[in-house]
Amino acid sequence: MRIDIDSYREIIDTLTRNKSRSFLTGFGVFWGVFMLVALMGGGQGMKEMLYNNFEGFAQNTVLMGASETTKPYKGFKKGRSWYMDYKDVERLKQQVPELDAVAPVLMGRGSTAYYGDQKTTPRIQGTLPEMTKIETPKMYYGRYINDMDVREQRKVCVIGKKIYKELFKEGGDPCGKKIRVDSTYYEVVGVDYRSGGISLGGRAEERITMPLTLMQAAYNRGNSVDMIAAVGRPGVLMSKITDRMRETVARAHYIDPTDEQGVGMFNTELMFQMISNVFKGVNILIWLVGLGTLLAGAIGVSNIMMVTVKERTTEIGIRRAIGATPKMILSQIISESIVLTLVAGMSGILFAVMILQMLEMANTEDGIIQTHFQVGFWTAIFCAVVVSTLGVLAGLAPAARAMSIKPVDAMRDE
Amino acid sequence: MIHLKDINKTYQGAQPLHVLKGISLDIEKGEFVSIMGASGSGKSTLLNILGILDNYDSGSYELAGTPIWNLSERKAAEYRNKMIGFIFQSFNLISFKTAVENVELPLFYQGVSRKKRHQMAMEYLDKLGLADWAEHYPNELSGGQKQRVAIARALITRPQIILADEPTGALDSKTSVEVMQLLKKLNQEDGMTIVVVTHESGVANETNKIVHIKDGIIGQIEENLNHDASPFGINGMMK
Numbered sequence A: 001m002r003i004d005i006d007s008y009r010e011i012i013d014t015l016t017r018n019k020s021r022s023f024l025t026g027f028g029v030f031w032g033v034f035m036l037v038a039l040m041g042g043g044q045g046m047k048e049m050l051y052n053n054f055e056g057f058a059q060n061t062v063l064m065g066a067s068e069t070t071k072p073y074k075g076f077k078k079g080r081s082w083y084m085d086y087k088d089v090e091r092l093k094q095q096v097p098e099l100d101a102v103a104p105v106l107m108g109r110g111s112t113a114y115y116g117d118q119k120t121t122p123r124i125q126g127t128l129p130e131m132t133k134i135e136t137p138k139m140y141y142g143r144y145i146n147d148m149d150v151r152e153q154r155k156v157c158v159i160g161k162k163i164y165k166e167l168f169k170e171g172g173d174p175c176g177k178k179i180r181v182d183s184t185y186y187e188v189v190g191v192d193y194r195s196g197g198i199s200l201g202g203r204a205e206e207r208i209t210m211p212l213t214l215m216q217a218a219y220n221r222g223n224s225v226d227m228i229a230a231v232g233r234p235g236v237l238m239s240k241i242t243d244r245m246r247e248t249v250a251r252a253h254y255i256d257p258t259d260e261q262g263v264g265m266f267n268t269e270l271m272f273q274m275i276s277n278v279f280k281g282v283n284i285l286i287w288l289v290g291l292g293t294l295l296a297g298a299i300g301v302s303n304i305m306m307v308t309v310k311e312r313t314t315e316i317g318i319r320r321a322i323g324a325t326p327k328m329i330l331s332q333i334i335s336e337s338i339v340l341t342l343v344a345g346m347s348g349i350l351f352a353v354m355i356l357q358m359l360e361m362a363n364t365e366d367g368i369i370q371t372h373f374q375v376g377f378w379t380a381i382f383c384a385v386v387v388s389t390l391g392v393l394a395g396l397a398p399a400a401r402a403m404s405i406k407p408v409d410a411m412r413d414e
Numbered sequence B: 001m002i003h004l005k006d007i008n009k010t011y012q013g014a015q016p017l018h019v020l021k022g023i024s025l026d027i028e029k030g031e032f033v034s035i036m037g038a039s040g041s042g043k044s045t046l047l048n049i050l051g052i053l054d055n056y057d058s059g060s061y062e063l064a065g066t067p068i069w070n071l072s073e074r075k076a077a078e079y080r081n082k083m084i085g086f087i088f089q090s091f092n093l094i095s096f097k098t099a100v101e102n103v104e105l106p107l108f109y110q111g112v113s114r115k116k117r118h119q120m121a122m123e124y125l126d127k128l129g130l131a132d133w134a135e136h137y138p139n140e141l142s143g144g145q146k147q148r149v150a151i152a153r154a155l156i157t158r159p160q161i162i163l164a165d166e167p168t169g170a171l172d173s174k175t176s177v178e179v180m181q182l183l184k185k186l187n188q189e190d191g192m193t194i195v196v197v198t199h200e201s202g203v204a205n206e207t208n209k210i211v212h213i214k215d216g217i218i219g220q221i222e223e224n225l226n227h228d229a230s231p232f233g234i235n236g237m238m239k
Helices: A005-017 A019-053 A086-095 A129-133 A147-152 A161-167 A212-218 A238-252 A268-311 A313-321 A326-362 A377-403 A407-412 B043-050 B073-083 B099-110 B114-127 B143-155 B173-190 B201-205
Strands: A061-066 A099-107 A113-115 A118-120 A123-127 A139-142 A156-160 A178-181 A184-192 A207-211 A227-232 A263-267 B002-011 B017-027 B032-036 B058-063 B084-087 B161-165 B193-198 B209-214 B217-223
Touching: A005 A019, A005 A326, A019 A268, A019 A326, A019 A377, A061 A238, A061 A268, A086 A099, A086 A227, A086 A238, A099 A129, A099 A212, A113 A161, A118 A161, A123 A212, A129 A147, A147 A212, A156 A161, A156 A178, A161 A184, A184 A207, A207 A212, A227 A238, A238 A263, A238 A268, A263 A268, A268 A313, A268 A326, A268 A377, A313 A326, A313 A407, A326 A377, A326 B073, B002 B043, B017 B043, B017 B058, B017 B217, B032 B043, B032 B173, B032 B201, B043 B058, B043 B161, B043 B193, B073 B084, B073 B099, B084 B143, B099 B114, B099 B143, B114 B143, B143 B173, B161 B173, B173 B193, B173 B201, B193 B201
Parallel strands: A123 A207, A156 A184, B032 B193, B032 B209, B084 B161, B161 B193
Antiparallel strands: A061 A227, A061 A263, A099 A123, A099 A227, A113 A118, A113 A178, A139 A184, A156 A207, A178 A184, B002 B017, B002 B058, B209 B217
16 A cells, blocks of 8 residues: 555544544453563563572582481491591592582581671681682672682681671771681671572571681581582583482491482482473463463454444445455555554553563662563564564454455445 | 446346346437436446446446456456546445545545645535535535535546436435536536436436336436426426
């Protein structure tokens, strides 16, 4: 059809002639697109919110811990308690080359930290610099513990965000300041702002981290470690090497290598896989529901257009009698359908984007967006394309009916 | 102008209806002809065929030297648009368009520019004394005014022929006379070929040639040059 202002005016005219009907019809499409976009954004936001909890935590981590044996082995009765020690770290590194990093953790209990007249109750943790490969710290001030600290048993510590806020009420860089934990003074070398949900031995925010060797000495823990965290090299499937890790540690401590409870192991890979599968399912559901609603809306448009065409039989007949070709009638009806669905669909996208933007703004902390609810630009474009395609499809049947109207019908319909 | 030869038309259905049984008719350029017949005589079918709104089964039809047979919808629409002006009993104006927009419509389908067709539509409305009513919608116009708008719409494409289907059927006697005078004037002054289908002898009497049709066959063609041949003579009441 030629470009002519009147072509567009005609479409607008016919759509606005029956405002409430056009509105209600368009609402179906509006709601469909809104649902699709809002659900997509919402689902993505939920996923991100959940993953925020695991932020900075390597997803292919295996945690090992010692508990009472459940199988007798080499003359030892079952029910024996045992402890892992630092040598196990070396053994694992040597015998399981697939491991990228092995970090032992020693955990204190019931400590109190002081700075000036402020005090707080942190969780104490001793570890090695390799820990950063498992839990990535977010250093706000200073640095993490390094190899020199460990070797020289320096009295240094890294404090969590909450500890920092409670001890240093006036703010500022605390590095170089000395805090007292229980009976020993430590120099603060860094502040870790990590606040993810998953972390070893309590929330990262309320933790004080010190070199493993220092903690062993300060708290009389000898050479023992409470937990060993190990992360595999890229591409290594952790579930394939857990058995070898267990054997390595078990053999050194005269424990049955098949004793799965004596040498407790927790593979985070499985957990992450499950969560990721759940969200895959949720995503499929979202598309199903969203597209389904949208389709229902489009069918509604098609239906109403059908009625409209029937109503306008006379008018279309007149147009045909005075020289409109079937193609002109076809393009008119399809254009009406497209305009209706497009206007409704665009407002649906707009509305959904607005809601998502509000959600995102509500989830902003210190000007940093915590969770991204907003859908991507190309997703929105894709939705717009889907909507316009549906508009064309919805217009096809009514347009075909309009085309079949013969000019004679105009006169017969008196 | 119009050459019909042995036109046959049967409406298919549960009981096939043979409506036109061999119509042959010649209408020359500048003639003012009425086709008269009772309802069911086939006169509306004949008009539909003349107006390329309907197909015929056999015979031949030539309009202004163009054979009309088996046309595609697109071609038919083009011929209707360019060669024929329709006037209907129920006016058939589009109710949500103003008078001038209704008149413009055929030109819109011809692809005439917006400005040009508006100007032409105003010209024709002015000619029919409706310039002041250009922006009114059909439901704000009287029957006579509506029919004049319809006539303007029929004329705007400068057609070869005007086909009027009971043009006075929905009008009172006074406006009926006005409309017939208008058609007559068009015929006399502009030499427009006009075919009127009617069942009213008063209307037929205004035309120069009356074709009587009965049961699908042309009965009698009478020349009607002095218009007072019937009791409804000149200036008389048509109904």
